Amino acid sequence: MNFSDTLERMIRKFERRAPLDDSDRAALRSLPFTRRTASARSFIVREGSSPDVSCLLLSGYTFRQKLTGDGGRQIVSFHLPGDFMDLEGSLLSCADHNIQALTRVDYAAVPVRHILDLIDNHPRLARAMWIDTLVDASIYREWVLNVGRRNARERIGHLLCEFALRLDLAGLGTTHGYQCPMNQEQIADCTGLTPIHVNRTLKAMEAEGLIRRHLRFIEIPDWKHLREASGFDDTYLHLRQVGEPVVNHHVSRTRGSQTGANNNSVSAQTSASARSGERPGPA
Amino acid sequence: MNFSDTLERMIRKFERRAPLDDSDRAALRSLPFTRRTASARSFIVREGSSPDVSCLLLSGYTFRQKLTGDGGRQIVSFHLPGDFMDLEGSLLSCADHNIQALTRVDYAAVPVRHILDLIDNHPRLARAMWIDTLVDASIYREWVLNVGRRNARERIGHLLCEFALRLDLAGLGTTHGYQCPMNQEQIADCTGLTPIHVNRTLKAMEAEGLIRRHLRFIEIPDWKHLREASGFDDTYLHLRQVGEPVVNHHVSRTRGSQTGANNNSVSAQTSASARSGERPGPA
DNA sequence: CGAATAGTTGAGGACTATCAAAAGTGGTGG
DNA sequence: CCACCACTTTTGATAGTCCTCAACTATTCG
Numbered sequence: 001m002n003f004s005d006t007l008e009r010m011i012r013k014f015e016r017r018a019p020l021d022d023s024d025r026a027a028l029r030s031l032p033f034t035r036r037t038a039s040a041r042s043f044i045v046r047e048g049s050s051p052d053v054s055c056l057l058l059s060g061y062t063f064r065q066k067l068t069g070d071g072g073r074q075i076v077s078f079h080l081p082g083d084f085m086d087l088e089g090s091l092l093s094c095a096d097h098n099i100q101a102l103t104r105v106d107y108a109a110v111p112v113r114h115i116l117d118l119i120d121n122h123p124r125l126a127r128a129m130w131i132d133t134l135v136d137a138s139i140y141r142e143w144v145l146n147v148g149r150r151n152a153r154e155r156i157g158h159l160l161c162e163f164a165l166r167l168d169l170a171g172l173g174t175t176h177g178y179q180c181p182m183n184q185e186q187i188a189d190c191t192g193l194t195p196i197h198v199n200r201t202l203k204a205m206e207a208e209g210l211i212r213r214h215l216r217f218i219e220i221p222d223w224k225h226l227r228e229a230s231g232f233d234d235t236y237l238h239l240r241q242v243g244e245p246v247v248n249h250h251v252s253r254t255r256g257s258q259t260g261a262n263n264n265s266v267s268a269q270t271s272a273s274a275r276s277g278e279r280p281g282p283a
Numbered sequence: 284m285n286f287s288d289t290l291e292r293m294i295r296k297f298e299r300r301a302p303l304d305d306s307d308r309a310a311l312r313s314l315p316f317t318r319r320t321a322s323a324r325s326f327i328v329r330e331g332s333s334p335d336v337s338c339l340l341l342s343g344y345t346f347r348q349k350l351t352g353d354g355g356r357q358i359v360s361f362h363l364p365g366d367f368m369d370l371e372g373s374l375l376s377c378a379d380h381n382i383q384a385l386t387r388v389d390y391a392a393v394p395v396r397h398i399l400d401l402i403d404n405h406p407r408l409a410r411a412m413w414i415d416t417l418v419d420a421s422i423y424r425e426w427v428l429n430v431g432r433r434n435a436r437e438r439i440g441h442l443l444c445e446f447a448l449r450l451d452l453a454g455l456g457t458t459h460g461y462q463c464p465m466n467q468e469q470i471a472d473c474t475g476l477t478p479i480h481v482n483r484t485l486k487a488m489e490a491e492g493l494i495r496r497h498l499r500f501i502e503i504p505d506w507k508h509l510r511e512a513s514g515f516d517d518t519y520l521h522l523r524q525v526g527e528p529v530v531n532h533h534v535s536r537t538r539g540s541q542t543g544a545n546n547n548s549v550s551a552q553t554s555a556s557a558r559s560g561e562r563p564g565p566a
Numbered sequence: 567c568g569a570a571t572a573g574t575t576g577a578g579g580a581c582t583a584t585c586a587a588a589a590g591t592g593g594t595g596g
Numbered sequence: 597c598c599a600c601c602a603c604t605t606t607t608g609a610t611a612g613t614c615c616t617c618a619a620c621t622a623t624t625c626g
Contacts, residue, residue, distance in 0.1 A: 048518070066424060069514040072432035076424045088417045091410070096421045096519045123406060127374070130413045134371045137416060138379045140423035141349060141359045147431040148475030149355035152582075183604065192431030197582055199606060215591080231352040235331070236379045435614075466572060480614055482574060498623080499572095 003035070003108060006058045009082040009170075014128040017135075024125045027118055033108035038101045044085065045099035051089045053109035057081050060105030061181040065189065066097045074147075075189040077139060078102065078181070080170045087129060090115040102181055135238045142236040147192040150231060152201045155191040157210065157230030160218060165234055177219040286318070286391060289341045292365040292453075300418075300524055301411040310405050316391035321384045327368065328382040334372040336392040340364050343388030344464040348472065349380045358472040360422060361385065361464070363453045370412060373398040385464055418521045425519040430475040433514060435484045438474040440493065440513030443501060448517055460502040 011028055014020060033056070038044055044062060045051050062085055063078040076097065079085045085099055090112045119126040139162075146158050163180065167173030184202070185195040193201075205211050210226050212219040220226050227233075294311055297303060316339070321327055327345060328334050345368055346361040359380065362368045368382055373395045402409040422445075429441050446463065450456030467485070468478040476484075488494050493509050495502040503509050510516075 064424070066428040068428065068432050068437075069511075074428040074431040076427045088420070091414050092417055092421070092521055093524055094518060094521070096521070097424055119410065120406065123403065123409075126406075126409065126413075127402065130409075130416070131374050133413070133420060134375055134416060137371070137420040137423060138375070140420060140427060141347070141380055143427045144359045144423060144430060145349045145351065145357040147427060148357040149351050154351075185604080194583055195605085196584085196607090199604095200582095203606085235377060238375055238377070238379070240376075468572080477615055478573085479575090479616085483614095486574085 003058060004029075006056065006082055007108075010056060010084065013082060014125065014132065017131040018124055018128040020124055020128065024122050027122050027125065031110050031118070032114055033110045036107055036109050038105050038107070040101055040103050042101050043098055044101060044105075044107070045089060045095050045097075047095055047098050049095050050093055051086065051095065052112050054087055054090050054112060054115050055085050055099075056108040056110065057083050057085055058106040058108060061102035062099055062105055063102050063186070064097050064099050073189045074192065075186060076143065077136065078190075080166060080172065080181075082170060084129070084132070087115070087133060090119075102186065138236045138238060143190075152191070152193055152197055153205060154230050155193065156187060156198060156201055157205065157226055158232050159187060159190055160211065160220070161227055161230055161232040161234075162237070163218075164220060164223075165237060165239070169239065175220060175223045177217060180216050180218045183216070286341060287312075289339070289365055290391075293339060293367065296365060297408065297411040297415065300414040301407055303407050303411065307405050307408045310401055310408065314393050314401070315397055316393045319390055319392050321388050321390070323384055323386050325384050326381055327384060327388075327390070328372060328378050328380075330378055330381050332378050333376055334369065334378065335395050337370055337373050337395060337398050338368045338382075339391040339393065340366050340368055341389040341391060344385035345382055345388055346385050346469070347380050347382050356472045357475065358469060359426065360419065361473075363449060363455065363464075365453060367412070367415070370398070370416060373402075385469065414524065418524065421519045421521060426473075435474070435476055435480055436488060437513050438476065439470060439481060439484050440488065440509055441515050442470060442473055443494065443503070444510055444513055444515040444517075445520070446501075447503060447506075448520060448522070452522065458503060458506045460500060463499050463501045466499070 007029060011020070011025055014028075034053075036055075044055060047066070057079050059081050061078060061080055063075045064085075065073055065075045067073055085107070086095075089095060119129070146155050150158065160180075164173060164175045164178060167178045167181075168175055173179065182190070184198045187193075188195040188198045191198070202211070202213065206213055209221065210229055212221060290312060294303070294308055297311075317336075319338075327338060330349070340362050342364050344361060344363055346358045347368075348356055348358045350356055368390070369378075372378060402412070429438050433441065443463075447456065447458045447461060450461045450464075451458055456462065465473070467481045470476075471478040471481045474481070485494070485496065489496055492504065493512055495504060
């Protein structure tokens with residue numbers, strides 16, 4: 001995989017987060033790094049360690065996972081080419097999770113001290129990176145919701161939707177279809193299910209016409225249908241993040257009762273919905 | 284609640300994240316704000332909005348939640364006094380979740396533009412805040428694991444352990460006991476369970492001697508016992524984060540097979556554990 | 567005291583896990 | 597080109613955790 005193409009893609013990604021200038025871009029382009037390869041399943045960062053490099057993914061896929069004491073594995077996020085995996089490794093003193101290669105991967109390992117220099121000397125860049133980690137946090141929140149409050153079909157459908165959009169953005173697929181980066185066991189570890197149940201649910205979704213499958217290729221005949229069946233709403237990916245925050249007037253949610261202004265203010269609440277905690281009843 | 288006491292507590296919290304100097308502390312102390320109150324259950328930030336203030340919690344508890352299309356509610360995190368809730372509201376253009384008061388709360392609302400000024404003019408402070416959001420992200424990862432791969436008893440026990448440590452740190456409880464900030468329905472929404480099952484599980488845990496309850500007060504007769512029964516390991520809270528990252532030699536995990544160095548490097552893998560993805564078998 | 571919120575209990579059912587094994591896929595070497 | 601091996605996907609049968617519905621009790625607060 002071409003390093004500078006991927007670097008440029010990453011720069012464009014950061015520019016969607018915050019405005020950069022020429023010196024910021026130049027600093028990114030001149031980052032020292034060593035090129036590394038890892039085979040599928042090998043560990044790139046281990047829980048408990050303090051890595052001395054942060055890694056820009058060049059080709060292939062990686063994921064982050066945590067284990068329970070009795071061996072249950074939960075995948076908590078995944079990364080595609082152009083992602084800076086493990087930026088937090090430069091700022092936190094101890095890794096709280098493992099990063100593992102999903103496929104054979106190429107990546108550029110950048111010494112932590114150069115990342116720290118970058119942060120110190122390029123505030124705009126630091127802000128773009130910070131925002132990037134905030135978007136990651138938003139994705140974690142959605143995953144908590146996904147495994148916590150959705151059934152198997154919705155969980156898997158939601159994951160397939162996220163794959164579609166993120167692969168599309170990286171030029172590796174479309175919302176009509178893509179080569180799924182994960183096998184069924186890994187999908188199970190993303191969704192908190194067993195591989196057997198993932199298999200059955202995928203088959204059921206195919207029977208319903210939500211998806212079609214050709215080996216590992218996922219085809220989505222009706223994007224809107226899959227989205228709605230999965231409760232998928234892409235807001236949490238913050239795809240249209242545009243640098244500076246803007247004034248408050250795009251409330252484009254389909255769901256929910258956006259009653260206009262926030263009720264940040266003092267005032268005791270009396271409306272029924274407020275008293276019930278605004279949890280809408282079952283549909 | 285005393286504003287300046289809470290502010291000082293927040294400053295100390297940031298100083299655990301990154302070193303600050305006098306001008307940083309002075310800048311925090313001179314932040315302009317408006318004092319606000321919100322009653323239990325009222326919304327402080329609404330999904331889809333772009334708040335123009337960020338909020339420092341002074342007294343009471345708040346939580347973040349997301350809803351599924353059919354009304355399921357998932358709490359994704361909670362906040363105690365001294366926390367800057369919704370720092371990301373200053374950097375992301377659209378809120379992806381709701382922030383709601385758990386109890387009656389007092390908070391200080393700081394206009395976003397002053398937060399942005401702070402970030403621009405106080406790089407050390409910006410880094411401390413960034414690290415704080417990275418710790419939040421780490422907590423989300425643990426919550427994904429919690430709802431994805433643990434049973435009801437472990438999920439609830441894990442949450443009770445997290446309460447204990449965080450309340451302890453805030454001076455609002457100890458690992459021997461504390462006033463639980465949440466009722467059983469809210470615990471259910473944190474753990475992806477129903478309130479009925481939470482009730483039964485709490486009773487079972489009490490029968491086992493893992494906890495004792497006096498109304499909303501949780502007593503923990505044997506901290507180690509509860510921790511182990513819940514698979515709780517506080518690494519993910521990054522309590523001992525010490526500013527600058529340190530060199531790599533504290534591998535103090537009890538669990539897991541830390542085989543020393545990372546295998547970041549090239550090399551095809553051949554060992555059995557690597558091929559199996561290093562997922563330990565059931566205990 | 568009465569209304570509202572929170573906690574408790576029971577019975578039955580649904581979703582998902584577990585155990586076991588067969589069939590399909592892909593790569594390797596003779 | 598085929599046999600062989602590892603891995604992945606698929607299928608069946610059974611069990612269990614957790615949910616749903618419904619009602620009852622305890623606690624809080626005006």
